[in-house]
Amino acid sequence: MNPTLPAATPAVPVIPSTPAPKVKISPATALEVYTGDPNFMASLARGLVVIQAFTPQTPQMTISQLSVRTGLSRAAVRRCLYTLVKLGFAGSDETQRYSLRPKMLTLANTYTASSTLANAAQPILERMSSTLHESFSVATLDGDDIVYIARTSVTRVMSVDLHIGSRLPAFCTSMGRVLLAYLPQDQLELYLSRATFTQFTPRTITSADKLRLALRNVRRNGYALVDQELEIGLRSLAVPVQAPNGRVVATVNLSGHAPRMPMLEMQTRFLTHLRGAAAELSVFLR
Structure with missing residues (x-):
């Protein structure tokens, strides 16, 4: 007689594990x-x-x-x-x-008045706006956000009104991408481990891996160009502002309406101006 063979064990489907959602702490x-x-x-x-x-x-x-x-x-x-x-x-x-x-403004004014970078940036941005008739900004990184420390605006380019002190998420803005791209690796990984990638538009990058790739491109190109990731119709270009030791401490950017500002035109027409402004600002950091 043939020995009885054990019944085959049904295959258990392998369910890919999904990362636990980040818990936002208060x-x-x-x-x-x-x-x-x-x-x-x-x-x-x-x-x-x-x-x-x-x-x-x-x-x-x-x-x-x-x-x-x-x-x-x-x-x-x-x-x-x-x-x-x-x-x-x-x-x-x-x-x-x-x-x-309004008394709260005295705290912001104290920072602005004592900040060499903010004081130096404002006239540079105003000169560019007067010449090029576009909106320009300078920002620094604060936690997971960028904070505007200088700005000129010829037209409103977002649904919200941006001003000195405004905050925007770093991961989906051109200025934020520049500031993240030049962080030391350990600081960048810490940021990526805690960041919440909110999908503001269908174009928004919403994963750490895709953001890493975008940041590598920023370092390779020396600028960040973000196309409608924060708000549909908003396109922006940013370059780093470096201290004498090479550390990127701020960023200067151009923002405009996507329908009238093709990406190629942003690079060919405005990139030189942005880099020139960044070089001027770097002088004040010495």
Whole structure:
């Protein structure tokens, strides 16, 4: 008799593993890394968290809304707002919705007035705008965002109004791509490990691998050209501003409406001007 053969084990389909979604931590949770540091002023840090919670999209908020947005307790938010109101940096209306007051501008003006780069950039951008009739900006990297430190605008190129102090995500903007491309490798990998790749348009790069490739191209070409990744109809070109030690500390860019500004024209007509402005700015960093 033939021996009985064991029944074949059915094949188990291999399901490709998917990376766990990044958990976005609240600003209050991010402060926990400083727990135990005797020199860290937690109350000041909480006040700054509350200030940064106000945005152009949410200029007025209640204590409850601020508590949700910041991750701070209602009691902590209330104390921060009480202090800001007493000092004139914030106020509230009859419905107890809080907003920042014009006195807050003194903090930004202090930075602008003391920043050699910002002071040097503004007249350079104004000269280019006067000659070329386009919008130009200078920005630096702050966390995962770029922050505008100088800007001239001849027409509004985005649905939101950009100004000094405006913040945009670094991964999908030309200025952000430049600043990320020249980061030390360990800092870049840290950024990629925590970044949230929001898909703003169908053209937006939404993966770390694709962004790495785009950043390699930026380093090879010496500029970043981003086509409608942040907003449909917006196209921008940026170049690095280097300190004497070679470190890229800022970036200067041109932004315009895609329908009237072909990508080839941006490179052939404006790239030389941007590089010239970047070279001028580099002189002020010596």
